[in-house]
Amino acid sequence: MSTNQNIQSTQDTAAISFTSDIVDIDDVDDVFESNKLKKYRKYWWETGQIYSEARWEKAILPYKIATEVPYDTYVKHTDKYNIHGWWEWNNGTVCVVKLPSIFHENCIGAIFQQISLATDGVMSTNADLFYLGATMLAKSITNYLQQKDTKTSKTGKEADASWRPVSKPPVNAGGSDTTGTQPWPNLVVEIAYTEDMERVRRKVEQYWLQPDRVHDVILIVIDKPITPVTTPSVMTAYHYCINNQDIGGFNPTMCEFGTIDLQGTPILNLQPGQRVINIQLACLYHGVPPNVLNPPLPSPPQLPPPNPFATIPNPIVIDLYHVRFAVLNCIV
Numbered sequence: 001m002s003t004n005q006n007i008q009s010t011q012d013t014a015a016i017s018f019t020s021d022i023v024d025i026d027d028v029d030d031v032f033e034s035n036k037l038k039k040y041r042k043y044w045w046e047t048g049q050i051y052s053e054a055r056w057e058k059a060i061l062p063y064k065i066a067t068e069v070p071y072d073t074y075v076k077h078t079d080k081y082n083i084h085g086w087w088e089w090n091n092g093t094v095c096v097v098k099l100p101s102i103f104h105e106n107c108i109g110a111i112f113q114q115i116s117l118a119t120d121g122v123m124s125t126n127a128d129l130f131y132l133g134a135t136m137l138a139k140s141i142t143n144y145l146q147q148k149d150t151k152t153s154k155t156g157k158e159a160d161a162s163w164r165p166v167s168k169p170p171v172n173a174g175g176s177d178t179t180g181t182q183p184w185p186n187l188v189v190e191i192a193y194t195e196d197m198e199r200v201r202r203k204v205e206q207y208w209l210q211p212d213r214v215h216d217v218i219l220i221v222i223d224k225p226i227t228p229v230t231t232p233s234v235m236t237a238y239h240y241c242i243n244n245q246d247i248g249g250f251n252p253t254m255c256e257f258g259t260i261d262l263q264g265t266p267i268l269n270l271q272p273g274q275r276v277i278n279i280q281l282a283c284l285y286h287g288v289p290p291n292v293l294n295p296p297l298p299s300p301p302q303l304p305p306p307n308p309f310a311t312i313p314n315p316i317v318i319d320l321y322h323v324r325f326a327v328l329n330c331i332v
C-alpha cells in the first residue's frame with residue numbers, strides 16, 4: 001500500500017510540475033528525439049513512473065503505450081502502479097486516455113465526500129453503499145475466452161469513481177468483472193479534463209449505460225488545461241439516468257458551474273444549492289432486494305428495529321458549488 005502511495009504521489013507531483021517553456025515536440029523533427037520520447041513514455045507502462053522527459057502534457061491522447069498485452073497483465077500493471085483510469089485496454093493494446101491531475105482528483109473528492117456524508121447512517125449495514133473508486137470493470141471472461149483468438153472487440157475500462165450497494169446480488173452472466181458474475185455499480189462518475197470530451201461521452205453512452213449495467217452517470221467536463229497549473233474556468237456537469245431517455249437517445253440534464261459559462265459569460269456569485277445534481281435513491285439502490293430497503297415489520301408487540309436506510313436523504317444532492325470550490329482552490 002505504501003509503495004502505491006509513493007508512486008501515486010510521484011505521479012501527482014509529476015503531473016503538476018510540468019513546465020511550459022520546454023520545446024514543443026511538434027518542432028522536434030529529430031528522429032532520435034522522438035525515439036527518446038517514446039522510450040520515456042513507455043516507462044510509465046513498464047515501471048509506473050512518470051518522467052518529465054516523457055512530456056506527457058504534449059502527447060495526443062489516446063496514446064498507444066503498449067501492444068500485445070494479455071488482459072491479466074494489464075490488470076496487474078494498473079493495480080501495481082495505481083492507475084486510476086488513466087489507461088485503457090482494448091484487444092491487447094494499452095492506451096493512455098487521460099493524465100493524472102490534481103483538479104481531476106479534487107473534483108472526484110468533492111463528489112465522494114457529499115455521497116459519503118449523505119450515506120453515513122448506513123455504513124456497515126446491508127444498505128451500505130460501496131465506493132469502488134477506479135475499479136477495473138470488464139466484459140465477462142466467458143466472452144473473453146470465446147473470443148480470444150478472434151478480432152472481436154474486448155475491453156476493460158475503469159470509471160473515475162463508482163458506487164454499488166453492498167446488497168446488490170450477483171448475476172448469472174454479463175456482470176462487471178472478468179467472471180461475469182459481479183453486479184455493475186449503479187452510479188459512475190467520469191471527469192473529462194485532459195481527455196477528449198467526445199470520447200468520454202461515447203464511453204458513458206456506449207459502455208456504462210448499456211442495458212443491465214450502470215443506472216446513473218455523472219459526467220463532469222472541465223476545460224482543457226492551457227498549462228497543467230492553470231486553474232480551470234469552464235465546468236459543466238451532465239447527469240445521465242437510464243430512466244431519462246427519449247427517441248433521440250440519452251437525455252442528460254446539464255448544468256454549468258464554473259467561473260465562466262460555455263458562451264464566455266462570467267458566472268457570478270454562485271451560491272450553495274444553486275447548481276445541483278439530484279440522485280434518487282431508487283437509482284442508487286437499483287436492483288437491491290426490497291427487504292433491505294423496507295425491512296418487514298415484526299409482529300406486534302415488538303417494535304420495529306430502526307431502519308438505517310430511512311436515514312438517507314432522498315434524493316442525495318450533489319451540490320456542484322462544492323465541486324467548483326474544490327477545483328478552484330486546489331492550487332494555492
Ligand SMILES: [Zn+2]
Pocket residue numbers: 215216240241242243280283284
Ligand atoms: Zn437513475
